[in-house]
Amino acid sequence: METKALTETNTGPHAGRKEWIALGVLMLPLLLVSMDVSVLYFAIPYVSEDLTPSATQQLWILDMYGFVLAGLLITMGALGDRLGRRAVLLTGALVFGAASAPAAYAGSAEALIAVRALLGLGGAALMPSTLALIRNLFHDARRRARAVTVWTAVMTTGVSLGPVVSGLLLEHFWWGSVFLINVPAMLLLVVLVPFLVPEFRSKALDREPFDLLSAALSLAALLPVIHGVKELARHGYAPLPALGIGGGLVLGYAFVRRQKSLAHPLVDLGLLRQRAFGGAVGANLLAMFATVGMAVFFTQYLQSVLGMGPLEAALWSLVPAVGVMVMAPAGALLAQRFDRAYVMGGGFVVSACGFLWLTQIRPDSALWFTLTGGAVYAGGLVAAMTLANELALGAAPPERAGSAAAVLESGQELGGALGMAVLGSVGAAVYSRDMTATLPSGLADGDAVRETLGGASAVAAHLPEASADAVLGAARDAFTHGMSYAAVGAAVMMAGAAALSLALLRGTSASGSEAPRTSGADGAKQRVGTGSSPL
Template structure:
């Protein structure tokens, strides 16, 4: 019996492919968890390593910055050297960096190791999605696999704080990194046996020897890699700083520099014989359209996640761990919406189902506008479950459409473009929706909204903090007489909830626009994607004759 896959034939995937998918989901879960796993651990890290305020921010942000900046580079590299090789290399780097992070003895060392974790994560994420494209050639099976991929990615981000809280109750802060090791070890052992190598056709073509094959591969453009890294890093850094501190010359300059570098990168891709990004593919409705829809979905997802977390902790008074556990409740919307969307997509145009998901999300955001400081917890969580379910349903189908439209030999680059779009959408959501909420909060917390004794009882800087953030108001309230502090905190909570409501209006409006975009622009792309991409053999390490499937 042959021990290979149907990855070079358009047949149905068998049991071995699904086992391989399960193995590939392990690194994806952990990579997405690492985005949020330090949220609870940072106080313990601060106590042990004593970082400055700036170092603490970089400890939190460095992983995400490097991950976002290297996605395009790693996607293109996987297409050239082989996606399985890149997964194995990424797992090795991620595992080694996890050990180094757990035993870091200084803040600077931890920042550097977090950058290495981002490097490993960037190697893993696009490769796992690209390998799905080459393992599952049947559209229905690929749809189910992409649904699993999307669910694991979004679940990992939500699980990060919960896992962190559980570990920190029993172990030291380094345990949040060591949890990565068993999964990475399992990946290194099983992937060579379960996952066939795949790379672009021109990178694996017609060379009689290994040396000849290496010589015949597409050249890897280091200048393009540097440009994509610099453009994404500076742009996302500028947007996040803008969201965190408001408009300032530094963040605005970083955004401008990122845009200029991105323009230079795109112009360079147009001139190259073997570009890192296939601009012709990106211009197709069947690929570029779903990428844009994903940007809009992540805009709302990440932009509103910050509000929900703060509402649970600072308005409803839950502890961080309690808030993390309750924030898992909206995942119930995913459990219902994603399979329902997959079933509907088999019976009608995926664009209509995507549009329906966005409408569902808009309804959830509309519900969120009715939340007040004294609203029941179930009222808030139900609204979140509705919008999260709609968004994940739309994102799953967008991922499936885009991946189906991409030629198998460009699956790595296509997956990287998808994920880079998600990172950009998330950063923009934090900046735009966060700025809306901050502006409403500041307006509602003007001097005439606060008790007169606040300005006289608090130093100028502390009084300013009260007017800027809910956290600043909570800290200041503890320094005031009990009755005055309670009044300040109640006013601040009302102002925050008002800001969250208007940010929800903005998110809902964007979702309505995304629904219209799906109904009008993406209609009919499901069939076109299949005909344009095809599932022809891409030329990998397995011979075309090896097409048996272990059932």
């Protein structure tokens, strides 16, 4: 199987029933790993009641999983290329499943933080392996495009589905149930994968020692940057997070310099210089910037402005997935007939229109109006991201698909953190300005009211009815105004992503070759046969 995978071209054998069943099995861990990013959002009040964590511990309970996941993606992707992607996938499933049971029955905040870190370790092993194995299961470009469409849709849907599953479980069970659902799914994965998914490892990389220093540098660079960006988004400027970001960037520079000096680096920098791969990573980073940055506003609007309960808001937030189900397959079909750079650019333009639609939302807007805007921007985004994922995967030589997938996903994590920080700061600044201009300076607890909509709601609960209505009305207007400005920022980023797609990705093919220079199959054959990246 290894020799076959290393010599297949873009026009290799068609995938059969076994490959499609294998894809379905691989989507199970991807769904759970992406769900675990958000599954604790509704459960955290119950966790706090049971374990009484401090404010700092509560933040680490929520964030530890995502931090470890992001920090270890590059390391786990490179390990999969060397040790075997199926082996790393199965190891990740065992770790993820084994950590889920102690997470469910954690007796202290410290124990829950520790097992959340183990869940992040397992998730980091699972995510790049699922995308990289698609490269080995589907050698034909059209079928690989469909498989990547499914992968992208499952990944993006999982984050939205986490709160829904959490809300449903918490209506009937205790908070630990949100972790226990992982156990049977991981057991099923461990049983089925050896029969359905072939192993793949690079023979050339298998003989090379794994560079532990590079792995440590990648973790040490990503963690403080992502943590610092999230802290700045939550609390505004503070010296420690800013220092962490600066230190992470310095370590990132050291990581890049080390990769240049290695014969077999963890990250192939030559691959990043390819238009097909580097452009796809950049486009995906911008897409996640807008997606995550606006998700916080969208959910809070449904709950705090429209007054929905958490579960009701989570269920309504799934409605925009209709746009994804329509746009993602349509984008894949259009890319078979037209230059995918134009299709991606069109997807980003559609997404920008959806964000601009959201600028017209008011506190009393009809629900269908809000959900339609969400469906438009989500559909355009996922359509473009699907094509970007396919380009990046096709650009990587098969023996480097694991590390390439990890770089792509690391860019998504960084884009999401930046989006939350930048768009969140824009919305918060507009909210604070509006509230300062609207409310009298002598209002009790005025700082809390001017800082967040949640703070305004908490203060209003202790005010007379007339005063509470005035405070809440002003806060909802200010929040919606801030969301409009954030939506403008997201639309601008989508316009930039469209321009980036057109500038860098015209003439690239799903095999990663550049049409003006090589014919698709010949270019892919030359690259795969040598195991190197064209510059």
